[in-house]
Amino acid sequence: MFSSRSGFWPALPALILLLVFFLFPVVRMLGFSVEAGTLDWYAKALGEGLYLRVLWNTFEIALLVTLFCLLLGYPLGFLMATTTPFWATMGFIFVLLPLWTSVLVRTYAWMVLLGRNGVFNRMLMEAGITSDPIPLLHNFTGVLIGMVHVLLPYMVLPIYGAVRKVDPAIPAAAAGLGASNWRIFWRVWMPLTLNGVFAGCVLVFVLSLGFYITPALLGGGRVIMIAVLIEQQVREALNWPFAAALSAVLLAATFAVYTLAQRFTQPETAR
Amino acid sequence: MRSLHASRLLLIGFCALVYFFLMLPLLVVFPISLSSAPYMQFPPPGFSWQWYERYLDDPQWIDSTWRSLYIGGATAILALALGVPLAFSLVRGRFFGRIVVDRAALAPIIVPHIIFAVAVYGLFAKLKLIGTWYGLVIGHTVLALPFVVLVITAGLRDFDRSLEQAAEGLGASRWQTLRKITLPLLRPSLVSAGLLAFISSFDEVVVALFLAGANMTLPKKMFDNIMMEIDPTIASVSVIQILLVSVVLVLIGRFGRGLKDSAR
Numbered sequence: 001m002f003s004s005r006s007g008f009w010p011a012l013p014a015l016i017l018l019l020v021f022f023l024f025p026v027v028r029m030l031g032f033s034v035e036a037g038t039l040d041w042y043a044k045a046l047g048e049g050l051y052l053r054v055l056w057n058t059f060e061i062a063l064l065v066t067l068f069c070l071l072l073g074y075p076l077g078f079l080m081a082t083t084t085p086f087w088a089t090m091g092f093i094f095v096l097l098p099l100w101t102s103v104l105v106r107t108y109a110w111m112v113l114l115g116r117n118g119v120f121n122r123m124l125m126e127a128g129i130t131s132d133p134i135p136l137l138h139n140f141t142g143v144l145i146g147m148v149h150v151l152l153p154y155m156v157l158p159i160y161g162a163v164r165k166v167d168p169a170i171p172a173a174a175a176g177l178g179a180s181n182w183r184i185f186w187r188v189w190m191p192l193t194l195n196g197v198f199a200g201c202v203l204v205f206v207l208s209l210g211f212y213i214t215p216a217l218l219g220g221g222r223v224i225m226i227a228v229l230i231e232q233q234v235r236e237a238l239n240w241p242f243a244a245a246l247s248a249v250l251l252a253a254t255f256a257v258y259t260l261a262q263r264f265t266q267p268e269t270a271r
Numbered sequence: 272m273r274s275l276h277a278s279r280l281l282l283i284g285f286c287a288l289v290y291f292f293l294m295l296p297l298l299v300v301f302p303i304s305l306s307s308a309p310y311m312q313f314p315p316p317g318f319s320w321q322w323y324e325r326y327l328d329d330p331q332w333i334d335s336t337w338r339s340l341y342i343g344g345a346t347a348i349l350a351l352a353l354g355v356p357l358a359f360s361l362v363r364g365r366f367f368g369r370i371v372v373d374r375a376a377l378a379p380i381i382v383p384h385i386i387f388a389v390a391v392y393g394l395f396a397k398l399k400l401i402g403t404w405y406g407l408v409i410g411h412t413v414l415a416l417p418f419v420v421l422v423i424t425a426g427l428r429d430f431d432r433s434l435e436q437a438a439e440g441l442g443a444s445r446w447q448t449l450r451k452i453t454l455p456l457l458r459p460s461l462v463s464a465g466l467l468a469f470i471s472s473f474d475e476v477v478v479a480l481f482l483a484g485a486n487m488t489l490p491k492k493m494f495d496n497i498m499m500e501i502d503p504t505i506a507s508v509s510v511i512q513i514l515l516v517s518v519v520l521v522l523i524g525r526f527g528r529g530l531k532d533s534a535r
Contacts, residue, residue, distance in 0.1 A: 101516065103476065105300060105509035117311075
């Protein structure tokens with residue numbers, strides 16, 4: 001059933017929904033940015049120091065979040081893929097449980113942990129390591145910790161998948177030929193799992209670029225990322241054309257990363 | 272694997288720390304929700320149900336919880352009704368522009384949520400749909416559609432089509448085959464897709480922030496509360512939300528197609 005040319009029609013209702021309530025509003029909103037017939041709002045977004053700083057902040061945070069997720073996520077994905085089925089299942093539960101816990105809940109918990117009178121500062125002060133609370137919240141560090149926590153599962157899952165695909169005979173052969181663990185890791189595991197690493201990095205980086213909730217709550221108005229700026233422009237400044245220009249910049253960056261990623265992975269996926 | 276021992280232990284130790292980091296927020300939220308202290312304090316000085324009572328006694332919290340539940344339910348139904356036929360088209364159709372349809376179906380997860388939220392807010396403000404439950408259902412359905420399509424297309428790709436051919440060979444009509452063979456065989460995927468769509472709506476904050484207006488959903492009410500004060504009521508609401516989502520995940524594990532399988 002649903003073969004040949006008739007196969008298109010079942011897709012139609014969903015496509016109409018996407019057209020009317022997704023494509024149309026997004027294009028309509030982006031159109032506001034050039035309403036005046038000039039590119040002034042883009043010049044403002046990409047030229048004024050204040051906003052350039054926000055873009056740079058966003059980029060820097062996304063890059064660091066990706067890096068930390070990779071450093072924490074690779075060992076995790078690797079262990080889950082190479083351990084016994086029981087521990088793999090346990091590992092999955094502990095990765096998926098936070099993934100399915102509302103971002104709000106997790107962000108709230110980090111506020112409790114990192115605040116001035118939060119758990120960490122209390123512990124540090126009681127241990128005599130510091131006499132004054134260390135600012136961990138409403139700054140760069142707080143946003144970074146919260147975002148790494150939220151996005152880590154997106155790094156772990158593709159890496160897990162990539163490690164699972166490697167034939168265990170290959171690293172075993174390398175070991176049999178006398179290669180050290182270090183060498184086996186860099187010469188066998190790394191190249192063979194690069195696709196998963198790449199997929200995870202792209203996913204985490206792109207999700208970080210457009211992230212709103214965690215920077216809005218943990219940044220406390222001091223660490224402004226582009227998504228937060230867009231929200232402020234719409235709801236507080238009521239400046240739709242500028243919000244639209246910022247959205248176009250964010251969207252272009254997102255697409256650019258995806259396109260680059262696809263170009264890089266093409267030979268592998270074409271297998 | 273001779274000399275693997277030391278490095279393996281190191282790996283396990285490192286991963287234990289990462290797992291601790293992953294679980295840390297949950298480890299904090301549970302005790303705080305049961306704290307007897309009148310304000311945020313950790314570790315809690317004693318045990319009490321006061322924050323759960325406060326949640327249950329507050330009609331605003333209860334209202335927003337119900338609203339989130341039925342918006343989630345309606346989103347799941349609508350997303351399935353639209354997404355399942357779309358998935359059939361993508362897997363079994365051979366029409367011009369299939370790739371475009373495929374990309375379009377996944378676009379809502381690629382475009383950052385804030386952009387979609389702002390865009391749809393602009394449109395719905397014009398259409399006077401802000402604050403209506405069905406406005407939110409439409410917004411959430413757009414976001415849930417890719418999940419449904421991913422899960423159902425995965426299910427359809429593993430589908431044994433000879434069973435359908437056998438039914439048709441034995442004289443079943445197309446409709447009979449769909450109802451008696453195809454959909455029952457696809458049920459695990461359908462259950463997973465529906466529940467995922469439900470969770471994606473139930474948890475959704477950004478679109479709700481813009482579209483909900485005065486009619487709060489649970490995440491929007493939580494967001495506003497967190498913005499204004501760190502009140503332990505949030506902890507009890509968090510625990511309730513975690514439990515609800517866990518129930519849904521157990522249901523997926525029991526009746527649905529494993530999440531692992533649909534992770535592509």
